Amino acid sequence: xxxxxxxxxxxxxxxxxxxxxxxxxxxxxxxxxxxxxxxxxxxxxxxxxxxxxxxxxxxxxxxxxxxxxxxxxxxxxxxxxxxxxxxxxxxxxxxxxxxxxxxxxxxxxxxxxxxxxxxxxxxxxxxxxxxxxxxxxxxxxxxxxxxxxxxxxxxxxxxxxxxxxxxxxxxxxxxxxxxxxxxxxxxxxxxxxxxxxxxxxxxxxxxxxxxxxxxxxxxxxxxxxxxxxxxxxxxxxxxx
Numbered sequence: 394x395x396x397x398x399x400x401x402x403x404x405x406x407x408x409x410x411x412x413x414x415x416x417x418x419x420x421x422x423x424x425x426x427x428x429x430x431x432x433x434x435x436x437x438x439x440x441x442x443x444x445x446x447x448x449x450x451x452x453x454x455x456x457x458x459x460x461x462x463x464x465x466x467x468x469x470x471x472x473x474x475x476x477x478x479x480x481x482x483x484x485x486x487x488x489x490x491x492x493x494x495x496x497x498x499x500x501x502x503x504x505x506x507x508x509x510x511x512x513x514x515x516x517x518x519x520x521x522x523x524x525x526x527x528x529x530x531x532x533x534x535x536x537x538x539x540x541x542x543x544x545x546x547x548x549x550x551x552x553x554x555x556x557x558x559x560x561x562x563x564x565x566x567x568x569x570x571x572x573x574x575x576x577x578x579x580x581x582x583x584x585x586x587x588x589x590x591x592x593x594x595x596x597x598x599x600x601x602x603x604x605x606x607x608x609x610x611x612x613x614x615x616x617x618x619x620x621x622x623x624x625x626x627x628x629x630x631x632x633x
Contacts, residue, residue: 402526533601569628
């Protein structure tokens with residue numbers, strides 16, 4: 394294919410946390426693509442808005458669903474796989490026509506990013522480059538003023554979708570931990586943290602680096618959590 398696919402991380406939410414390289418690519422490619430929900434704005438597009446030119450063509454890749462279907466439902470993987478197949482083909486058409494395409498991704502593309510699935514499908518078919526972005530977790534621990542690791546501390550990044558017992562087991566073993574994908578998983582995340590004996594050190598961050606940011610002790614959080622939320626459990630327990 395004549396065109397180049399640039400998969401660009403746009404950071405955790407604050408537009409000032411976009412890298413110079415990401416800003417240059419967003420502003421210079423003729424096509425900018427991004428994932429979004431039906432009738433909802435794309436968070437990645439909102440972050441990158443200042444760098445998208447008036448002549449840029451935008452490609453919305455609309456998820457068939459997000460949290461409406463459980464990941465344990467076979468239909469989830471079947472439908473999402475078909476969606477990523479279709480998304481990859483739409484991008485491939487632009488690339489085959491000789492157009493460079495920038496695909497936006499919140500945070501970093503290779504940390505729980507949807508762009509990974511397009512990358513897997515197109516990496517052998519086109520020229521591809523990946524621009525790293527500031528991740529949600531380091532954006533959040535900077536905002537929370539929470540140093541996370543020290544010396545030989547082990548940092549563990551955990552999806553909140555893990556079963557409660559497994560989540561608690563990882564928390565007991567790790568020096569520092571970040572729990573991502575909170576959302577509807579808040580009740581069993583609280584139980585897992587309590588079970589591991591680490592509730593007193595857990596910090597809840599909601600919409601970190603974004604406008605409606607919330608930073609509070611996890612012990613005070615017992616309601617619902619939005620998609621853009623995580624829990625920090627700092628390490629640094631040894632001699633400093």
